Amino acid sequence: MPSVNFHAADGSVETIEVAVGDSVMRGARDNMVDGIEADCGGVCACATCxxxxxxxxxxxxxxxxxxxxxxxxxxxxxRPNSRLSCQIAMTAELEGLTVFLPESQR
Incomplete structure:
Protein backbone atom coordinates (compact mmCIF):
# COMPACT_ATOMS: atom_id res chain seq x y z
CA MET A 1 0.00 0.00 0.00
CA PRO A 2 1.18 3.54 -0.69
CA SER A 3 2.18 5.70 2.25
CA VAL A 4 1.31 9.24 3.33
CA ASN A 5 3.45 11.38 5.65
CA PHE A 6 1.44 13.60 7.99
CA HIS A 7 3.40 16.48 9.53
CA ALA A 8 1.67 17.87 12.62
CA ALA A 9 1.86 21.52 13.68
CA ASP A 10 4.11 20.47 16.60
CA GLY A 11 6.70 19.08 14.16
CA SER A 12 5.96 15.40 14.68
CA VAL A 13 5.57 13.16 11.63
CA GLU A 14 3.34 10.12 11.29
CA THR A 15 3.60 7.85 8.25
CA ILE A 16 0.64 5.64 7.45
CA GLU A 17 -0.36 3.29 4.65
CA VAL A 18 -3.52 4.02 2.66
CA ALA A 19 -5.14 1.50 0.33
CA VAL A 20 -5.33 2.49 -3.33
CA GLY A 21 -8.81 3.89 -3.95
CA ASP A 22 -9.40 4.99 -0.36
CA SER A 23 -9.35 8.67 0.49
CA VAL A 24 -6.42 10.10 2.39
CA MET A 25 -8.97 11.04 5.09
CA ARG A 26 -10.17 7.43 5.45
CA GLY A 27 -6.59 6.26 5.83
CA ALA A 28 -5.97 8.93 8.46
CA ARG A 29 -9.10 7.96 10.40
CA ASP A 30 -8.35 4.25 10.16
CA ASN A 31 -4.88 4.95 11.56
CA MET A 32 -6.11 7.46 14.18
CA VAL A 33 -4.02 10.38 12.90
CA ASP A 34 -4.45 13.25 15.36
CA GLY A 35 -5.69 16.40 13.69
CA ILE A 36 -8.04 14.80 11.16
CA GLU A 37 -11.53 15.09 12.65
CA ALA A 38 -13.63 14.30 9.55
CA ASP A 39 -16.93 15.19 11.21
CA CYS A 40 -18.98 14.58 8.04
CA GLY A 41 -17.44 11.18 7.38
CA GLY A 42 -15.91 12.15 4.06
CA VAL A 43 -18.71 13.74 2.04
CA CYS A 44 -17.09 17.17 1.56
CA ALA A 45 -19.46 18.88 3.99
CA CYS A 46 -17.41 20.06 6.97
CA ALA A 47 -13.76 21.00 6.22
CA THR A 48 -12.50 19.20 9.35
CA CYS A 49 -10.15 17.00 7.31
CA ARG A 79 -3.93 28.48 1.81
CA PRO A 80 -3.32 27.96 -1.92
CA ASN A 81 -2.12 24.39 -1.19
CA SER A 82 -5.12 23.53 1.02
CA ARG A 83 -7.15 20.42 0.23
CA LEU A 84 -9.76 18.36 2.02
CA SER A 85 -8.22 14.95 2.59
CA CYS A 86 -11.60 13.28 1.95
CA GLN A 87 -11.36 14.46 -1.65
CA ILE A 88 -7.94 12.99 -2.41
CA ALA A 89 -8.19 9.41 -3.65
CA MET A 90 -5.02 7.43 -2.99
CA THR A 91 -3.19 6.07 -6.02
CA ALA A 92 0.11 4.25 -6.44
CA GLU A 93 1.48 7.47 -7.96
CA LEU A 94 0.92 9.25 -4.63
CA GLU A 95 3.33 6.92 -2.78
CA GLY A 96 5.18 9.05 -0.23
CA LEU A 97 2.68 11.93 -0.34
CA THR A 98 3.60 14.59 2.20
CA VAL A 99 0.94 16.73 3.86
CA PHE A 100 0.87 19.17 6.76
CA LEU A 101 -1.89 19.51 9.34
CA PRO A 102 -3.21 22.91 10.42
CA GLU A 103 -2.87 23.87 14.09
CA SER A 104 -6.58 23.17 14.47
CA GLN A 105 -9.52 22.23 12.29
CA ARG A 106 -11.79 24.91 13.80
Missing amino acids: HIYVAPEWVERVGPAGADESEMLDCANDP
Missing part, protein backbone atom coordinates in the same frame (compact mmCIF):
# COMPACT_ATOMS: atom_id res chain seq x y z
CA HIS A 50 -8.29 20.03 5.98
CA ILE A 51 -4.62 19.54 5.10
CA TYR A 52 -1.86 21.46 3.35
CA VAL A 53 -0.28 19.53 0.49
CA ALA A 54 3.51 19.89 0.37
CA PRO A 55 4.51 22.15 -2.56
CA GLU A 56 6.27 19.35 -4.44
CA TRP A 57 3.05 17.29 -4.40
CA VAL A 58 0.48 19.95 -5.36
CA GLU A 59 0.60 19.25 -9.09
CA ARG A 60 0.42 15.46 -8.68
CA VAL A 61 -2.50 15.67 -6.26
CA GLY A 62 -4.34 18.08 -8.54
CA PRO A 63 -6.65 21.00 -7.83
CA ALA A 64 -9.72 21.07 -5.64
CA GLY A 65 -13.08 20.74 -7.37
CA ALA A 66 -15.79 23.41 -7.12
CA ASP A 67 -17.58 21.91 -4.09
CA GLU A 68 -14.30 21.34 -2.27
CA SER A 69 -13.13 24.89 -3.01
CA GLU A 70 -16.36 26.19 -1.53
CA MET A 71 -15.86 24.12 1.64
CA LEU A 72 -12.24 25.25 1.93
CA ASP A 73 -13.57 28.79 2.39
CA CYS A 74 -14.87 27.49 5.76
CA ALA A 75 -11.57 25.84 6.74
CA ASN A 76 -9.29 27.20 9.43
CA ASP A 77 -6.46 29.20 7.77
CA PRO A 78 -6.92 28.07 4.14
Whole structure:
Protein backbone atom coordinates (compact mmCIF):
# COMPACT_ATOMS: atom_id res chain seq x y z
CA MET A 1 0.00 0.00 0.00
CA PRO A 2 1.18 3.54 -0.69
CA SER A 3 2.18 5.70 2.25
CA VAL A 4 1.31 9.24 3.33
CA ASN A 5 3.45 11.38 5.65
CA PHE A 6 1.44 13.60 7.99
CA HIS A 7 3.40 16.48 9.53
CA ALA A 8 1.67 17.87 12.62
CA ALA A 9 1.86 21.52 13.68
CA ASP A 10 4.11 20.47 16.60
CA GLY A 11 6.70 19.08 14.16
CA SER A 12 5.96 15.40 14.68
CA VAL A 13 5.57 13.16 11.63
CA GLU A 14 3.34 10.12 11.29
CA THR A 15 3.60 7.85 8.25
CA ILE A 16 0.64 5.64 7.45
CA GLU A 17 -0.36 3.29 4.65
CA VAL A 18 -3.52 4.02 2.66
CA ALA A 19 -5.14 1.50 0.33
CA VAL A 20 -5.33 2.49 -3.33
CA GLY A 21 -8.81 3.89 -3.95
CA ASP A 22 -9.40 4.99 -0.36
CA SER A 23 -9.35 8.67 0.49
CA VAL A 24 -6.42 10.10 2.39
CA MET A 25 -8.97 11.04 5.09
CA ARG A 26 -10.17 7.43 5.45
CA GLY A 27 -6.59 6.26 5.83
CA ALA A 28 -5.97 8.93 8.46
CA ARG A 29 -9.10 7.96 10.40
CA ASP A 30 -8.35 4.25 10.16
CA ASN A 31 -4.88 4.95 11.56
CA MET A 32 -6.11 7.46 14.18
CA VAL A 33 -4.02 10.38 12.90
CA ASP A 34 -4.45 13.25 15.36
CA GLY A 35 -5.69 16.40 13.69
CA ILE A 36 -8.04 14.80 11.16
CA GLU A 37 -11.53 15.09 12.65
CA ALA A 38 -13.63 14.30 9.55
CA ASP A 39 -16.93 15.19 11.21
CA CYS A 40 -18.98 14.58 8.04
CA GLY A 41 -17.44 11.18 7.38
CA GLY A 42 -15.91 12.15 4.06
CA VAL A 43 -18.71 13.74 2.04
CA CYS A 44 -17.09 17.17 1.56
CA ALA A 45 -19.46 18.88 3.99
CA CYS A 46 -17.41 20.06 6.97
CA ALA A 47 -13.76 21.00 6.22
CA THR A 48 -12.50 19.20 9.35
CA CYS A 49 -10.15 17.00 7.31
CA HIS A 50 -8.29 20.03 5.98
CA ILE A 51 -4.62 19.54 5.10
CA TYR A 52 -1.86 21.46 3.35
CA VAL A 53 -0.28 19.53 0.49
CA ALA A 54 3.51 19.89 0.37
CA PRO A 55 4.51 22.15 -2.56
CA GLU A 56 6.27 19.35 -4.44
CA TRP A 57 3.05 17.29 -4.40
CA VAL A 58 0.48 19.95 -5.36
CA GLU A 59 0.60 19.25 -9.09
CA ARG A 60 0.42 15.46 -8.68
CA VAL A 61 -2.50 15.67 -6.26
CA GLY A 62 -4.34 18.08 -8.54
CA PRO A 63 -6.65 21.00 -7.83
CA ALA A 64 -9.72 21.07 -5.64
CA GLY A 65 -13.08 20.74 -7.37
CA ALA A 66 -15.79 23.41 -7.12
CA ASP A 67 -17.58 21.91 -4.09
CA GLU A 68 -14.30 21.34 -2.27
CA SER A 69 -13.13 24.89 -3.01
CA GLU A 70 -16.36 26.19 -1.53
CA MET A 71 -15.86 24.12 1.64
CA LEU A 72 -12.24 25.25 1.93
CA ASP A 73 -13.57 28.79 2.39
CA CYS A 74 -14.87 27.49 5.76
CA ALA A 75 -11.57 25.84 6.74
CA ASN A 76 -9.29 27.20 9.43
CA ASP A 77 -6.46 29.20 7.77
CA PRO A 78 -6.92 28.07 4.14
CA ARG A 79 -3.93 28.48 1.81
CA PRO A 80 -3.32 27.96 -1.92
CA ASN A 81 -2.12 24.39 -1.19
CA SER A 82 -5.12 23.53 1.02
CA ARG A 83 -7.15 20.42 0.23
CA LEU A 84 -9.76 18.36 2.02
CA SER A 85 -8.22 14.95 2.59
CA CYS A 86 -11.60 13.28 1.95
CA GLN A 87 -11.36 14.46 -1.65
CA ILE A 88 -7.94 12.99 -2.41
CA ALA A 89 -8.19 9.41 -3.65
CA MET A 90 -5.02 7.43 -2.99
CA THR A 91 -3.19 6.07 -6.02
CA ALA A 92 0.11 4.25 -6.44
CA GLU A 93 1.48 7.47 -7.96
CA LEU A 94 0.92 9.25 -4.63
CA GLU A 95 3.33 6.92 -2.78
CA GLY A 96 5.18 9.05 -0.23
CA LEU A 97 2.68 11.93 -0.34
CA THR A 98 3.60 14.59 2.20
CA VAL A 99 0.94 16.73 3.86
CA PHE A 100 0.87 19.17 6.76
CA LEU A 101 -1.89 19.51 9.34
CA PRO A 102 -3.21 22.91 10.42
CA GLU A 103 -2.87 23.87 14.09
CA SER A 104 -6.58 23.17 14.47
CA GLN A 105 -9.52 22.23 12.29
CA ARG A 106 -11.79 24.91 13.80
